[in-house]
Amino acid sequence: MRASWILAVxxxxxxxVLGEFCLLSFHKEQTLKIxxxxxxxxGLKRSQLGSANARMARELAKFGDLTVLWRNHxxxxxxxxxxxxxxxxxxxxxxxxxxxxxxxxxxxxxDGAEVKAAKDWAYVGKKTPRDMLESLLWASTNGDVDHxxxxxxxxxxxxxxxxxxxxxxxxxxxxxxxxxxxxxxxxIAASMPTDLEAASIDAKTWKWxxxxxxxxxxxxxxxxxxxxxxxxxDGWQLDVPAKVIQGFQKKLSDP
Amino acid sequence: xxxxxxxxxxxxxxxxxxxxxxxxxxxxxLVYSAALRQTGGNHHWAQEVTQMVFTTxxxxxxxxxxxxxxxxxxxxxxxxxxxxxxxxxxxxSEYEQRAAAEVLIAATGTSDETVNWAEVRPVLDAAMGDxxxxxxxxxxxxxxxxxxxxxxxxxLGLSENAARMRVDRALEKLRLRLERHGxxxxxxxxxLGLALSGQAVMAAxxxxxxxxxxxxxxxxxxxxxxxxxxxxxxxxxxxVSVLIWTVAAAAGVGFLVQQQRAATQLRSxxxxxxxxxxxxxxxxxxxxxxxxxxxxxxxLKAASDRLAALRESQATLNKLLEKRLAVNRPVLGAAxxxxxxxxxxxxxxxPRVLRQPHxxxxxxxxxxxxxxxxxxxxxIDEKGAVQNAFAATSTQSAFxxxxxxxxxxxxxxxxxxxxxxxxxxMQIPIVYSLGKPRARGGKAEEFxxxxxxTTNAR
Numbered sequence: 053m054r055a056s057w058i059l060a061v062x063x064x065x066x067x068x069v070l071g072e073f074c075l076l077s078f079h080k081e082q083t084l085k086i087x088x089x090x091x092x093x094x095g096l097k098r099s100q101l102g103s104a105n106a107r108m109a110r111e112l113a114k115f116g117d118l119t120v121l122w123r124n125h126x127x128x129x130x131x132x133x134x135x136x137x138x139x140x141x142x143x144x145x146x147x148x149x150x151x152x153x154x155x156x157x158x159x160x161x162x163d164g165a166e167v168k169a170a171k172d173w174a175y176v177g178k179k180t181p182r183d184m185l186e187s188l189l190w191a192s193t194n195g196d197v198d199h200x201x202x203x204x205x206x207x208x209x210x211x212x213x214x215x216x217x218x219x220x221x222x223x224x225x226x227x228x229x230x231x232x233x234x235x236x237x238x239x240i241a242a243s244m245p246t247d248l249e250a251a252s253i254d255a256k257t258w259k260w261x262x263x264x265x266x267x268x269x270x271x272x273x274x275x276x277x278x279x280x281x282x283x284x285x286d287g288w289q290l291d292v293p294a295k296v297i298q299g300f301q302k303k304l305s306d307p
Numbered sequence: 308x309x310x311x312x313x314x315x316x317x318x319x320x321x322x323x324x325x326x327x328x329x330x331x332x333x334x335x336x337l338v339y340s341a342a343l344r345q346t347g348g349n350h351h352w353a354q355e356v357t358q359m360v361f362t363t364x365x366x367x368x369x370x371x372x373x374x375x376x377x378x379x380x381x382x383x384x385x386x387x388x389x390x391x392x393x394x395x396x397x398x399x400s401e402y403e404q405r406a407a408a409e410v411l412i413a414a415t416g417t418s419d420e421t422v423n424w425a426e427v428r429p430v431l432d433a434a435m436g437d438x439x440x441x442x443x444x445x446x447x448x449x450x451x452x453x454x455x456x457x458x459x460x461x462x463l464g465l466s467e468n469a470a471r472m473r474v475d476r477a478l479e480k481l482r483l484r485l486e487r488h489g490x491x492x493x494x495x496x497x498x499l500g501l502a503l504s505g506q507a508v509m510a511a512x513x514x515x516x517x518x519x520x521x522x523x524x525x526x527x528x529x530x531x532x533x534x535x536x537x538x539x540x541x542x543x544x545x546x547v548s549v550l551i552w553t554v555a556a557a558a559g560v561g562f563l564v565q566q567q568r569a570a571t572q573l574r575s576x577x578x579x580x581x582x583x584x585x586x587x588x589x590x591x592x593x594x595x596x597x598x599x600x601x602x603x604x605x606x607l608k609a610a611s612d613r614l615a616a617l618r619e620s621q622a623t624l625n626k627l628l629e630k631r632l633a634v635n636r637p638v639l640g641a642a643x644x645x646x647x648x649x650x651x652x653x654x655x656x657x658p659r660v661l662r663q664p665h666x667x668x669x670x671x672x673x674x675x676x677x678x679x680x681x682x683x684x685x686x687i688d689e690k691g692a693v694q695n696a697f698a699a700t701s702t703q704s705a706f707x708x709x710x711x712x713x714x715x716x717x718x719x720x721x722x723x724x725x726x727x728x729x730x731x732x733m734q735i736p737i738v739y740s741l742g743k744p745r746a747r748g749g750k751a752e753e754f755x756x757x758x759x760x761t762t763n764a765r
Binding site: 066067073074077078081084085088091094095098101102108111118120121122124125127128130131134135137138142144145148149245275276 | 549552555556560563566567569570574576577580583586587590591594597598600603604606607608610613614617618620621624625628631632662664667669674694713715716718
């Protein structure tokens with residue numbers, strides 16, 4: 053009986069171990085099956101990707117020499133820019149001396165431009181060049197020198213010019229402004245046209261941003277203004293050139 | 308004849324095989340016969356039981372040296388061994404026992420006119436078991452061991468007559484117990500005694516004594532009394548279990564092998580895929596590059612396709628501009644005494660520019676790298692607007708329209724004579740250089756916000 057028990061226990065243990073191996077093997081195979089399914093899917097995607105690449109390469113070849121297209125593209129951009137300016141010029145001429153029976157022309161805006169009325173301008177911060185410029189237009193037209201000072205910056209000669217401008221102020225004025233940025237901001241606000249009705253802002257941004265503002269004055273005339281903005285740690289700021297500050301200095305010296 | 312006790316002593320103390328062989332020879336018939344009856348006539352089983360009984364005797368020889376009636380002990384041990392074996396071999400059916408008994412009956416037949424031995428045989432040992440120990444010993448010695456009454460008396464410590472009396476009384480008791488077991492043919496104790504003398508002990512198969520002696524002595528050191536009895540069902544059970552386990556193990560191993568094969572194949576596929584992963588990255592990068600290139604090419608193509616239309620629009624607008632400029636020009640002749648036009652040197656206060664859009668550098672001129680100067684002649688009226696602008700002179704006529712158009716948009720604070728706003732005649736050169744086109748000279752160089760950014764006409 054004891055031998056029977058021992059054999060039975062040994063047999064059961066062996067079967068148990070075998071069963072465990074079978075379970076482990078089964079589990080492993082299931083895992084491998086899942087992985088194999090993923091492999092199959094990847095293979096399918098690989099095949100699809102290869103086909104797509106071949107198709108796109110064929111399609112791309114149909115365009116021929118891309119340098120020709122690039123040349124045409126650049127030319128088209130130049131012509132488009134010229135057209136915008138022509139339209140602006142004609143608009144202003146038409147406004148200055150309309151032909152007999154000719155009504156006041158509608159304002160002309162660049163294609164696709166987002167036009168915002170002056171009454172809708174607001175301080176929207178300086179997270180983007182466009183935001184900064186809207187904030188600047190709002191601060192200038194509202195004479196908010198404190199906000200405006202936070203939207204401008206100077207570099208190199210401009211910094212020296214701003215300091216010189218500040219230094220030439222009487223002691224009391226210097227104390228009132230407190231910094232070169234404040235006096236420059238006030239001069240910008242003073243020189244900004246006061247009859248602006250609306251504007252569109254176009255921003256072309258790389259490391260710095262080129263901003264074009266097409267404005268509309270109260271008399272219907274339109275003009276373009278150009279600005280450059282630089283990115284700082286706390287957002288975008290208007291880069292005030294040295295010659296502008298020198299202009300301010302001249303204006304203060306010879307009003 | 309040497310007494311059983313002496314033979315046992317020799318075996319127990321000297322391991323004398325001849326002594327043990329003599330004991331087996333003397334009692335093998337008794338044990339075999341009892342075993343045969345009690346196993347239902349199964350000869351094979353009876354032989355095994357006989358071997359087990361003598362194995363037990365060999366193992367316990369030392370403790371049986373003082374036993375007064377060895378045949379009685381053998382008889383009782385036989386009954387015990389058969390009972391144990393019967394319990395262990397439960398699967399042996401009653402049917403088989405009966406069949407075996409019938410075979411035995413057929414073989415032996417009825418040996419006594421008064422007692423039907425076939426009726427007695429199945430219940431004899433049960434009835435024997437019911438007897439008191441001393442009566443059973445007496446019957447065993449007298450009828451199973453075929454001992455003379457004198458020998459029975461000596462073994463039981465009685466005189467011969469007392470031994471006869473003990474045997475007769477024991478026989479009568481046995482007859483009564485057989486009747487209780489349903490035996491009707493044992494009419495008297497004498498008839499029963501006669502039957503027992505003839506049938507109770509039959510000769511064991513030839514060679515059984517020798518085989519039993521060898522097996523008992525060999526097995527005495529290791530075998531247990533229940534060994535064979537347990538081994539029978541165990542062997543049977545083991546065979547089934549081993550079969551089941553073997554099948555299960557084979558199935559398990561087969562499953563493992565199959566799994567291993569499948570796993571190997573799957574691993575191979577996965578490994579093959581891994582070798583493609585680098586090309587996957589390349590394919591994906593190529594896909595993204597092609598997608599970008601294609602999008603760009605489409606945009607370029609669209610721009611290229613628009614080129615003709617843009618050129619047409621530009622030509623139309625240029626014609627319109629020329630027309631506009633022609634409209635403005637005759638105004639100069641309209642000046643009269645009520646609206647005098649003063650030359651700039653006659654003014655007390657020079658006009659001051661308020662708004663000064665830059666001229667556009669004609670694209671065809673910039674593309675061909677040509678520069679030039681246009682002298683623009685114009686009048687600033689009393690309201691500060693530019694009138695009658697036209698190109699007085701120019702180095703390149705292609706610049707004329709651009710220069711006149713720009714100046715025409717300028718807005719001034721009018722000049723003054725004696726504190727009154729008056730119209731003033733001005734001429735300003737517009738210089739086109741691939742640096743920057745600018746108005747030069749006069750008050751037109753006043754700063755305006757438009758001047759913040761250096762304008763290239765391109």
